[in-house]
Amino acid sequence: MTEIEKLTGGRPVAIVGAGLVGAGWAVVYARAGLRVKVFDTNPEITAKAIPLIRSQLVGLHRHGLVQEDPATIVARVSTVDTLAEAVEGVAYVQESVLERVDVKRGLMEQLDALAGPDLIVGSSTSGIPGSAFALGLGLSPRVLIVHPVNPPYLVPVVELVPSPETSQQTLAFADRLMQAVGQTVVHVRKEVEGFVLNRLQAVLLREAWALVEEGVASCEDVDKTVRDGLGWRWSFMGPFETIDLNAPGGVADYAQRLGGLYQRIADSRRHEQPWGQPLIGQVEAERREYLSQADLESRRAWRDERLMAFAAARKHPI
Amino acid sequence: MTEIEKLTGGRPVAIVGAGLVGAGWAVVYARAGLRVKVFDTNPEITAKAIPLIRSQLVGLHRHGLVQEDPATIVARVSTVDTLAEAVEGVAYVQESVLERVDVKRGLMEQLDALAGPDLIVGSSTSGIPGSAFALGLGLSPRVLIVHPVNPPYLVPVVELVPSPETSQQTLAFADRLMQAVGQTVVHVRKEVEGFVLNRLQAVLLREAWALVEEGVASCEDVDKTVRDGLGWRWSFMGPFETIDLNAPGGVADYAQRLGGLYQRIADSRRHEQPWGQPLIGQVEAERREYLSQADLESRRAWRDERLMAFAAARKHPI
Numbered sequence: 337m338t339e340i341e342k343l344t345g346g347r348p349v350a351i352v353g354a355g356l357v358g359a360g361w362a363v364v365y366a367r368a369g370l371r372v373k374v375f376d377t378n379p380e381i382t383a384k385a386i387p388l389i390r391s392q393l394v395g396l397h398r399h400g401l402v403q404e405d406p407a408t409i410v411a412r413v414s415t416v417d418t419l420a421e422a423v424e425g426v427a428y429v430q431e432s433v434l435e436r437v438d439v440k441r442g443l444m445e446q447l448d449a450l451a452g453p454d455l456i457v458g459s460s461t462s463g464i465p466g467s468a469f470a471l472g473l474g475l476s477p478r479v480l481i482v483h484p485v486n487p488p489y490l491v492p493v494v495e496l497v498p499s500p501e502t503s504q505q506t507l508a509f510a511d512r513l514m515q516a517v518g519q520t521v522v523h524v525r526k527e528v529e530g531f532v533l534n535r536l537q538a539v540l541l542r543e544a545w546a547l548v549e550e551g552v553a554s555c556e557d558v559d560k561t562v563r564d565g566l567g568w569r570w571s572f573m574g575p576f577e578t579i580d581l582n583a584p585g586g587v588a589d590y591a592q593r594l595g596g597l598y599q600r601i602a603d604s605r606r607h608e609q610p611w612g613q614p615l616i617g618q619v620e621a622e623r624r625e626y627l628s629q630a631d632l633e634s635r636r637a638w639r640d641e642r643l644m645a646f647a648a649a650r651k652h653p654i
Numbered sequence: 655m656t657e658i659e660k661l662t663g664g665r666p667v668a669i670v671g672a673g674l675v676g677a678g679w680a681v682v683y684a685r686a687g688l689r690v691k692v693f694d695t696n697p698e699i700t701a702k703a704i705p706l707i708r709s710q711l712v713g714l715h716r717h718g719l720v721q722e723d724p725a726t727i728v729a730r731v732s733t734v735d736t737l738a739e740a741v742e743g744v745a746y747v748q749e750s751v752l753e754r755v756d757v758k759r760g761l762m763e764q765l766d767a768l769a770g771p772d773l774i775v776g777s778s779t780s781g782i783p784g785s786a787f788a789l790g791l792g793l794s795p796r797v798l799i800v801h802p803v804n805p806p807y808l809v810p811v812v813e814l815v816p817s818p819e820t821s822q823q824t825l826a827f828a829d830r831l832m833q834a835v836g837q838t839v840v841h842v843r844k845e846v847e848g849f850v851l852n853r854l855q856a857v858l859l860r861e862a863w864a865l866v867e868e869g870v871a872s873c874e875d876v877d878k879t880v881r882d883g884l885g886w887r888w889s890f891m892g893p894f895e896t897i898d899l900n901a902p903g904g905v906a907d908y909a910q911r912l913g914g915l916y917q918r919i920a921d922s923r924r925h926e927q928p929w930g931q932p933l934i935g936q937v938e939a940e941r942r943e944y945l946s947q948a949d950l951e952s953r954r955a956w957r958d959e960r961l962m963a964f965a966a967a968r969k970h971p972i
Contacts, residue, residue: 522875551843573877574881
């Protein structure tokens with residue numbers, strides 16, 4: 337029996353919320369061999385889901401990132417018209433509805449009424465902790481945050497964030513399921529805003545914007561330092577491994593040598609307010625020198641092609 | 655006439671300071687076709703330089719990152735025994751001596767005495783602004799910081815940081831030279847500590863360490879969010895381009911939607927002090943679970959192999 341069969345007992349999974357994130361998840365589960373039921377409260381979104389999933393799979397296949405025929409994979413995915421049908425007989429629900437506490441709470445209450453005794457629910461939310469919408473229900477021990485990176489079928493990190501009521505068995509199930517479908521699991525042990533990934537991105541962005549605001553560098557030059565500099569090593573080594581290798585004696589040596597400098601740099605600003613209007617306008621104008629508004633869409637397509645090529649190359653790193 | 659011949663008039667360049675960084679620069683200049691004279695005040699370092707350069711070129715050749723026979727390239731590099739011989743008849747000096755203000759100032763004074771009227775000097779310093787060691791000399795308008803990423807023959811970003819006395823012609827020369835030898839130029843317009851790249855790394859590291867200290871995630875899981883998450887897009891897109899593509903309306907749209915969140919995240923800490931001893935010990939211990947001290951060296955070799963593979967793949971991205 338495969339790991340997935342052990343975990344699910346052969347049952348399908350449900351996608352609730354079939355926008356970009358939900359459709360991306362459907363790709364992840366279906367290509368791993370699972371049957372997938374897709375539901376959205378908006379029938380127009382539901383109607384677009386399978387064509388979207390199919391086109392994503394075609395792209396993956398073209399880059400050698402799935403071996404099966406896309407049609408075979410898509411055949412595992414079906415759409416349903418009600419939440420009850422979606423949840424009926426499934427092992428797991430991946431929730432990717434609107435980022436609103438009231439919407440998520442409403443859904444949890446519905447799932448609480450519909451769920452069998454061992455249904456597990458993962459929420460894709462990036463910004464709303466489980467404590468804000470998932471407590472105090474019979475279902476609560478079986479709910480946690482399962483937060484992907486966009487798009488989940490290309491970029492493997494998933495952050496698992498339990499609420500105080502999430503059980504250890506739920507966390508263990510989600511960990512095993514995510515690994516079985518090919519994702520990389522990160523355990524976020526406290527419900528901090530932004531979890532881990534978005535916190536790292538946030539602080540880097542705050543510094544990047546401040547450097548532009550101060551006239552230290554242009555947006556494009558800041559971007560170069562990452563895409564032709566920092567991003568190279570961070571594409572296969574995290575920040576701790578990077579510095580562990582960057583001083584003769586390892587990370588403690590590095591920390592002794594450079595800790596003071598990094599403290600001064602990080603402490604050299606107070607972020608008094610969110611990015612304000614003249615600055616946003618300046619950054620927008622600088623970006624438009626390189627990419628017109630009309631070209632955003634095609635640039636996203638270019639980005640996804642590059643990500644797929646990166647993923648394919650990653651499979652055979654040396 | 656090639657761009658390099660126009661810039662140098664066929665003259666060589668000099669490497670002053672022949673440790674890892676200087677030797678890395680020698681590879682960059684020699685593979686671009688320049689003759690290179692290498693000098694170090696420590697004859698033991700000088701003696702190791704050409705073997706080091708040769709071994710780096712062999713690795714690059716193996717990965718298809720240089721087409722010429724390494725022996726042909728190495729033949730352009732010679733070592734000399736005095737600073738005067740190093741500087742004689744060269745167009746440009748790349749300085750990579752100790753990161754100490756007194757050492758760099760002493761060298762600038764010597765170069766001031768030896769230099770012809772159009773010699774240009776680039777300093778590899780990562781932490782000492784030109785204002786600290788390069789002002790008030792006849793040479794000063796022709797000195798600037800030319801700060802590489804390690805290793806410069808793999809990772810192309812170079813930060814150019816003029817002092818208040820650096821002339822525009824010097825800056826233009828350095829920009830053209832760096833591009834002619836295949837580097838990516840970033841203009842740092844103010845002498846801020848850490849320039850751009852190390853400031854971005856610094857703030858990300860401060861947040862990463864704080865998350866570990868607070869028990870939000872392990873070092874390894876923080877690393878995963880970067881190497882299997884953020885690092886994927888940052889390997890070919892900078893942070894501004896990334897967010898420009900991540901909201902429907904582009905970067906201004908993104909800033910309106912997420913600016914408040916990022917402000918709260920960045921402002922959620924005060925960095926009161928450098929990383930202290932219990933925390934450094936904890937991070938060291940967590941890293942040692944994954945990599946023993948004895949394996950640091952071989953892991954660096956693995957890293958350099960991966961970087962070369964990345965660089966080779968980068969040449970043919972789709």
